[in-house]
Amino acid sequence: MQSAITSRSKLPDVGTTIFTTIGQLSTEHQALNLSSGAPNFDCDPQLVENVAKAMRAGHNQYAAMPGLPALREALADKVANLYGCQYDPVTEITILASASQGLYSAISALVHPGDEVIYFEPAFDSYAxxxxxxxxxxxxxKLSLEDYSVNWDEVxxxxxxxxRMIIVNSPHNPTGMIFSEEDIRRLTALTADTAIxxxxxxxxxxxxxxxxxxxSMARYPALAERSVVVSSFGKTYSVTGWRVGYCLAPAELMYEIRKVHQFMVFAADTPMQHAFAEALATPDSYLGLSAFYQQKRDILALALRDSPFQLLPSAGSFFLLARFSHFSPDSDGDMVITLIREAKVATIPLSAFYSDSTNTGMIRLCFAKDDPTLLEGARRLCAWSAAHA
Known part of the structure; x- marks a missing residue:
């Protein structure tokens, strides 16, 4: 049907996200997925059972707008134990319908027309x-193309x-970089005595x-008092499709964020909140995650060791960057398409995380996959690159 209305786009230069585009192309060519930042393995069966239990118990209507009190209290305890910062579960913790919704709620609540928002590229594609x-x-x-460190003098x-705002992301998607104590020191100094x-x-x-x-920003009092921290149950518990996250902030900032949250979704999914409250009672459910994913990082890195791809260090997240510019003149976008079509492996071009046409000569690999997928993906990449490098 042709519309009778001509719309004026608010984002005229924005099209379908790279993740959707790569997903469609991968399906077309039946490529193995090392692109999407989501696990391809099942979550803990007990988590599913706890959701079902909550549903059978009748917890199927709206939760409180800020989130299930038991879940907010569990998060307050967790954050206090891990980072030493005590957030009030009543006024300073909100459960969200995904971390993405948290980013949108925080930016739209606290940033006004004409304000400037600093962020670091390559960057998750929703910030700008x-x-x-x-x-x-x-x-x-822009982060350094050599080691993806922050040039704080440029900041x-x-x-x-x-x-008005500086957006930080550590561990960093897509580079795997993490903030150092020096990064924290410089960020603290730059924002002290400002309204940022x-x-x-x-x-x-x-x-x-x-x-x-x-x-975490919650670990440092001078940063915590001016920070909105957004995190994700989906990433932590391997259930990205459940779309539940949370937000920590001083009460004055959270008051404004909740105004937006209530008109976006009002409340996150109720049965899932009950299940996450139970999961947080067992700290091992999240404390073992670093070792679990470090092993996967190492499996993929070892399997690619003899390929011509040069892997950059990954200090955190689900991702490894692989440089190919030393053996191919292709753009990273062209390389990704070639790998899907010829190697039958889906990756993401690093240029997708920039606002300009930066050609990095690198691709992003996701290792949040089961071991057979990692090994087969590496085998295909090694075989293809041996024939083409």
Missing amino acids: PITRLQGAIPVPV AAAITPRT VILSDEVYEHVVFDGQPHR
């Missing part, structure tokens, strides 16, 4: 569009009187490798 939808200006600062130069809000995307908070701690 959400900012633009508020009439605000996204200000990308300082990007700060203006209109800077820090929006901290911490969905991979329990996926940090090689004995490093997760440096």
